[in-house]
Amino acid sequence: MELELSTPALLFSAITLLMLAFTNRFLAIANLIRGLHKKFKESPDEEELVVEQLHNLRRRLSLIKNMQLFGIFSFLLCVICMYLLFQGYTVAANWIFVGSMASLLIALGLSLIEIQISTKALNLELSDMEEVFRSRKSSLDFIFKKENKKE
DSSP: OOOOTHHHHHHHHHHHHHHHHHHHHHHHHHHHHHHHHHHHHHOTTOHHHHHHHHHHHHHHHHHHHHHHHHHHHHHHHHHHHHHHHHHTOHHHHHHHHHHHHHHHHHHHHHHHHHHHHHHHHHHHHHHHHHHHHHHHHHHHHHHHHHHHHHO
């Protein structure tokens, strides 16, 4: 297969959209960390849940940083590939294009791992809320059962 100048150019829009998605995930994590910091300052006694969230957020932050790094590296290799094709160095351009695709694949793999961790973090939040609702429901059931017995 002959690599043409338009082939790596097609990756520009895909890589740009991925970088935008990665940046949005970074901003969401930053907001979560700021909110958690504020919550911790207000009530530092909820240590167990905060420690688990900190571990997840630190790992997700690292993954997002690496996702962005590999996305930028893929974008850079794509530009170099286009330059090499323009200069007529097709063999080198083919290898650089393979490197660009591999870097993009790594970024997508890291994104998949980050989504898994994000889901785990959300499940922690849900389980915490479920415990509160269960305790409220059991206390309300106790009240309603007494009222039913009086009737």
